[in-house]
Amino acid sequence: MAAKSVLILGAGFAGLNAARVLGKDSAVEVTVLDRRNYHLFQPLLYQVAMAGLSPAEIASPIRSLLSKQKNTRVLLGTAEEISLSEKKVKGPFGELAYDYLLVATGAQHSYFGHEEWEDYAPGLKTLEQATEIRRRVLMAYELAERETDPEKQKAFLTFVVIGGGPTGVELAGALGEISRHTFRKDFRRIDPRRTRVVLIEAGARILAGFSAESSAHALRDLEKLGVGVWTSTRVTKVNAEGVAMGEEFLKAATVIWAAGVQPSSLNAQLAAPADKQGRVKVQPDLSLPGHPEVFVAGDQVLYEQDGKPLPGLAPVAMQQGRLAAHNILRRIRGEETQIFRYVDRGQMATIGRSRAVAEVGRLRFYGFLAWLAWLFVHIYYLIGFKNRLFVIVQWVWAYMAYGRGARLIVHKAWKLREDREK
Amino acid sequence: MAAKSVLILGAGFAGLNAARVLGKDSAVEVTVLDRRNYHLFQPLLYQVAMAGLSPAEIASPIRSLLSKQKNTRVLLGTAEEISLSEKKVKGPFGELAYDYLLVATGAQHSYFGHEEWEDYAPGLKTLEQATEIRRRVLMAYELAERETDPEKQKAFLTFVVIGGGPTGVELAGALGEISRHTFRKDFRRIDPRRTRVVLIEAGARILAGFSAESSAHALRDLEKLGVGVWTSTRVTKVNAEGVAMGEEFLKAATVIWAAGVQPSSLNAQLAAPADKQGRVKVQPDLSLPGHPEVFVAGDQVLYEQDGKPLPGLAPVAMQQGRLAAHNILRRIRGEETQIFRYVDRGQMATIGRSRAVAEVGRLRFYGFLAWLAWLFVHIYYLIGFKNRLFVIVQWVWAYMAYGRGARLIVHKAWKLREDREK
Numbered sequence: 147m148a149a150k151s152v153l154i155l156g157a158g159f160a161g162l163n164a165a166r167v168l169g170k171d172s173a174v175e176v177t178v179l180d181r182r183n184y185h186l187f188q189p190l191l192y193q194v195a196m197a198g199l200s201p202a203e204i205a206s207p208i209r210s211l212l213s214k215q216k217n218t219r220v221l222l223g224t225a226e227e228i229s230l231s232e233k234k235v236k237g238p239f240g241e242l243a244y245d246y247l248l249v250a251t252g253a254q255h256s257y258f259g260h261e262e263w264e265d266y267a268p269g270l271k272t273l274e275q276a277t278e279i280r281r282r283v284l285m286a287y288e289l290a291e292r293e294t295d296p297e298k299q300k301a302f303l304t305f306v307v308i309g310g311g312p313t314g315v316e317l318a319g320a321l322g323e324i325s326r327h328t329f330r331k332d333f334r335r336i337d338p339r340r341t342r343v344v345l346i347e348a349g350a351r352i353l354a355g356f357s358a359e360s361s362a363h364a365l366r367d368l369e370k371l372g373v374g375v376w377t378s379t380r381v382t383k384v385n386a387e388g389v390a391m392g393e394e395f396l397k398a399a400t401v402i403w404a405a406g407v408q409p410s411s412l413n414a415q416l417a418a419p420a421d422k423q424g425r426v427k428v429q430p431d432l433s434l435p436g437h438p439e440v441f442v443a444g445d446q447v448l449y450e451q452d453g454k455p456l457p458g459l460a461p462v463a464m465q466q467g468r469l470a471a472h473n474i475l476r477r478i479r480g481e482e483t484q485i486f487r488y489v490d491r492g493q494m495a496t497i498g499r500s501r502a503v504a505e506v507g508r509l510r511f512y513g514f515l516a517w518l519a520w521l522f523v524h525i526y527y528l529i530g531f532k533n534r535l536f537v538i539v540q541w542v543w544a545y546m547a548y549g550r551g552a553r554l555i556v557h558k559a560w561k562l563r564e565d566r567e568k
Numbered sequence: 569m570a571a572k573s574v575l576i577l578g579a580g581f582a583g584l585n586a587a588r589v590l591g592k593d594s595a596v597e598v599t600v601l602d603r604r605n606y607h608l609f610q611p612l613l614y615q616v617a618m619a620g621l622s623p624a625e626i627a628s629p630i631r632s633l634l635s636k637q638k639n640t641r642v643l644l645g646t647a648e649e650i651s652l653s654e655k656k657v658k659g660p661f662g663e664l665a666y667d668y669l670l671v672a673t674g675a676q677h678s679y680f681g682h683e684e685w686e687d688y689a690p691g692l693k694t695l696e697q698a699t700e701i702r703r704r705v706l707m708a709y710e711l712a713e714r715e716t717d718p719e720k721q722k723a724f725l726t727f728v729v730i731g732g733g734p735t736g737v738e739l740a741g742a743l744g745e746i747s748r749h750t751f752r753k754d755f756r757r758i759d760p761r762r763t764r765v766v767l768i769e770a771g772a773r774i775l776a777g778f779s780a781e782s783s784a785h786a787l788r789d790l791e792k793l794g795v796g797v798w799t800s801t802r803v804t805k806v807n808a809e810g811v812a813m814g815e816e817f818l819k820a821a822t823v824i825w826a827a828g829v830q831p832s833s834l835n836a837q838l839a840a841p842a843d844k845q846g847r848v849k850v851q852p853d854l855s856l857p858g859h860p861e862v863f864v865a866g867d868q869v870l871y872e873q874d875g876k877p878l879p880g881l882a883p884v885a886m887q888q889g890r891l892a893a894h895n896i897l898r899r900i901r902g903e904e905t906q907i908f909r910y911v912d913r914g915q916m917a918t919i920g921r922s923r924a925v926a927e928v929g930r931l932r933f934y935g936f937l938a939w940l941a942w943l944f945v946h947i948y949y950l951i952g953f954k955n956r957l958f959v960i961v962q963w964v965w966a967y968m969a970y971g972r973g974a975r976l977i978v979h980k981a982w983k984l985r986e987d988r989e990k
Contacts, residue, residue, distance in 0.1 A: 554629075
């Protein structure tokens with residue numbers, strides 16, 4: 147029997163884990179298509195934005211991650227059109243035909259219809275965005291240092307994070323720590339400890355996906371780092387001056403968006419029922435309704451378990467990717483597919499240098515112990531031995547020295563004639 | 569006596585070394601102005617372009633390098649105008665008055681009047697340029713892998729380096745090694761070993777600053793890595809298709825410029841005699857003719873020693889920066905300034921993974937021993953203990969695994985709506 151061709155769109159947690167399952171089976175020939183040449187370890191992306199880690203430390207080339215799988219080839223490119231009837235995917239690379247398709251192109255951040263806010267409040271989903279946020283944060287301190295007008299200086303030293311989920315909490319905690327510790331002795335005119343960090347959350351509490359107890363702990367930890375947490379506060383406008391919340395207005399040079407995500411735009415081409423956000427409702431075996439040869443996994447999927455939709459977390463995507471791959475192999479062998487069931491091994495968020503909240507089943511950890519658990523789990527799952535080693539060294543270093551290893555303001559332009567201060 | 573204000577323009581090797589000398593003396597108040605927030609270890613910049621090191625590993629924030637010097641403040645900004653009569657420097661930061669000025673803004677690459685070549689052949693002087701070259705090199709392999717037309721594939725797999733000085737030799741050697749070793753197993757359709765790497769040099773031999781014997785050694789080492797070295801060859805045009813050399817034309821998707829440098833454009837404002845390239849002729853004590861309170865150091869200076877101009881190398885800049893600082897202190901104390909004399913401790917260039925040429929006085933080293941010496945010297949001079957540690961780990965890793973740790977294609981645009989394949 148000729149090998150069946152399996153096309154995987156996206157090499158995030160779902161796609162990469164699926165590729166690894168399929169790479170062991172000679173019944174398939176696998177093609178992995180991604181817009182980037184690297185797999186990104188998203189849970190640590192905020193560390194790049196906060197100058198703690200370098201991009202290369204949380205990203206590994208997909209090609210080298212899969213180079214040992216003889217049946218797998220990797221292509222760089224953007225899937226633009228999925229033709230379910232022709233069983234083809236089209237894009238600038240030409241056409242790719244498939245027998246089985248796994249769509250795992252994830253999610254991106256969403257401004258709920260206010261795309262014009264993006265200029266003033268970048269989101270945090272890609273390495274480029276992380277580098278842009280890092281540039282803005284570092285630049286704000288530099289401009290504050292050379293500013294003589296105290297009003298303007300205050301705006302440069304005000305940092306607003308919108309959205310109190312894990313990413314928002316981690317960003318605000320890191321900003322608090324940077325101002326209190328890392329930058330303490332580096333400036334002459336300004337005192338970085340006078341920095342204002344404000345975390346804005348529309349809901350009644352931060353970390354809504356965690357227990358009320360963990361949420362309260364995180365709040366206390368943030369306040370210890372000098373972060374103002376404004377819950378039940380809805381942002382009505384973001385512009386170059388700052389953030390409006392109804393009648394109120396907070397002047398801030400740096401605003402970061404961590405408030406919402408939307409699924410990949412490819413979902414619209416899957417002709418399947420979706421929820422309000424656009425997440426696709428799949429069959430219990432993760433296949434697309436009416437298309438037993440197409441599977442969908444990861445953040446772009448709406449999957450309800452015990453009456454609740456699963457959150458958009460890396461472990462969910464990894465488990466879905468693996469099950470989808472096994473179901474493809476089962477279908478090829480003529481076996482029955484299996485139903486997806488998420489095994490929850492817990493969730494955690496870190497706050498600053500040595501605090502975190504962690505929940506594993508009914509257990510809850512806080513403070514330094516939770517931070518150690520967080521560190522261990524993240525480094526363990528970080529792909530590639532070398533990256534793990536580097537991140538450990540970086541962290542041990544940063545822990546001892548209160549340092550930030552990657553404090554570079556990198557410009558966008560590379561040409562001589564464009565290389566002006568911006 | 570009130571402290572005298574010393575303004576240093578540029579925190580490269582000259583400026584940083586001067587700042588460190590002045591930081592020990594309470595007779596001065598020092599301001600260091602730089603366009604970037606980091607000091608860049610230029611000798612290893614080609615490693616960033618070749619995906620061997622991450623930007624943060626060869627760059628350290630100027631602020632943290634100088635944070636222990638109580639008499640020193642660091643400002644981010646571009647010096648746009650030097651008023652020698654008013655003793656002021658102007659720019660977007662406002663005005664900075666000085667009692668003593670050290671101009672150490674270095675050099676950038678030059679296209680000898682063909683600035684339009686820059687689009688097709690980036691130079692290598694900044695981190696942004698290094699990242700752009702890395703993007704082009706990695707992208708060329710990705711596009712070759714998905715290309716079906718063999719002619720186009722060949723152009724994607726042709727890499728041209730223009731200029732056979734140390735940077736050109738190091739780039740060409742690294743390209744040869746990547747194609748032979750690093751990428752060997754990562755692609756399916758293309759064989760990276762079929763990559764063509766061509767190093768073009770207008771002069772009769774590469775590494776013209778070295779002895780003929782070292783030059784011949786470097787040539788043999790490059791040829792072992794499959795690099796074609798075309799000496800006595802003058803480039804007459806560079807465009808999107810490739811490189812023209814008179815009647816000849818070489819099709820290449822990736823061209824890198826390592827052929828020439830020009831001094832900082834601030835030189836034009838110093839009202840001093842200069843050579844054809846624009847380098848300023850200074851007094852033997854490095855002060856500007858007619859302005860005993862202004863000193864110039866580093867790549868933008870023409871300084872003749874034993875009848876020959878000193879080369880634009882890091883050790884020259886470091887020694888000049890230190891002497892200029894001491895001469896400023898001498899002048900403040902009313903002492904006589906000293907004459908600059910370069911102490912040559914040798915020069916070296918590396919070729920690929922484990923070969924190099926090194927010259928120390930009359931001694932010459934080649935091969936692995938020279939490479940070890942090169943490694944030791946570069947890591948020793950790399951600023952910041954943490955960076956040194958990281959680079960060692962990276963290199964030990966790369967040496968063992970034939971790896972390239974930083975193989976990321978990073979886009980310029982960070983916004984969602986601009987995030988298309990480019």
